[in-house]
Amino acid sequence: MVENTRGVRIAAHTQDADSSLLRELVAHLRVERTPLREEWTRRITEAQLLSVMTSDEIFSEVTAVYDNYVDALETGSIEALEAYAKNLSERIIPRGVETHEVLGVVLLLRDVLARSLFEKYQNDAPVLSSVLDAYEPAANRIAVTVGVSFVQERERVIRRQQLAIRELSTPVLKVRDQLLILPIIGALDAPRARQLTEQLLTGIRENRAKVVVIDITGVPTIDMPVAEHLVQAVRASALMGARVIITGLSADIAQTLVNLGVDLSMMQSVGDLQGGIEEAERQLSYAVTRTGDQSAGDEA
């Protein structure tokens, strides 16, 4: 916020001092609109930026940004550009456009415009210098605005997704009387492992579970703190009278656990979820029998 007000003040000052130059500058950019836009698009393609977008899309976005850019230069107000940048970010973030691409594109425009100014005023050094004085601060501010809008939008998306993940988190499912399943999907970190322990213990108490199958097929890796959290969860469950069977340990995770020297003596582990449930059923004296022949089973 502080940065922003200072930016506005510089712009106001620039406008007072160099308003005629800025007007001339804007007029030049309006006249040269088509060649400059084309040049910019060419440079973007050449630098292999925005590779996820088609050239038509790039050109139409380029046009919109160019006009907004020139408007921002003319009025010194970045609000319209800010709104457009936010809207643009919303559209391109889901398509996988990266921060470096956005910054690269904006800096390319700055470069293209500066070159065109150089070309126009190359025989008149003092004028060139004062044109650049008027142009540079405004251009910098615009570049910062677009970059910041993009990053802010991205962070907003990340925060929203984190929240969604946390809410999804881990369901505790009852499959049979006294038997719970906890399928864990996605990376485990310490806070999530803590939350998981909490849900596990509450689930044990509410369902009066005796055996819990924790399936970690969907967990890519495990580090030391998370492994310890898991062990603690298993111990705590045992204190509440429930046995835990871990299933779906990948070769990688198994190796990590061994290398880390995690004490697994009180963890029972079975290859896959099916095996885990079968073992749990055995411990709880359930017998599952198939009725009818194979084809009847398939129909049902």
Added chain:
Amino acid sequence: MPVSILKQGAYLIASVQSALTDTEVIELRDSILERVAKYRSTGVIVDVAALDIIDSFAARSLSTVARTNRLRGAKTVVVGIQPEVAVAMSQFGLRLDDAYTALDLEAGIQLLTT
């Protein structure tokens, strides 16, 4: 002592009513051991549902009771450990060696009878 020890057939049921001091823990330990011998019990249930904290001394005393009982042919079941207590105990590495654990009194009796 805020613990009542009831005889129920071949089993003893000790239910802790409120937080215990170390002295009371020792008393509990001794009276359980004494009664197991006296009544020739085959199972002991210690209900700790009322406890917010099980410290290392209490955990070790329960383990001692369980081990002693095992040597005399009786099972010991600790029941009613609260989730928060269970988490704290596992974090501090407190274990109840030789004791069985169950969710509550009902589950504990079931564990002894089957």
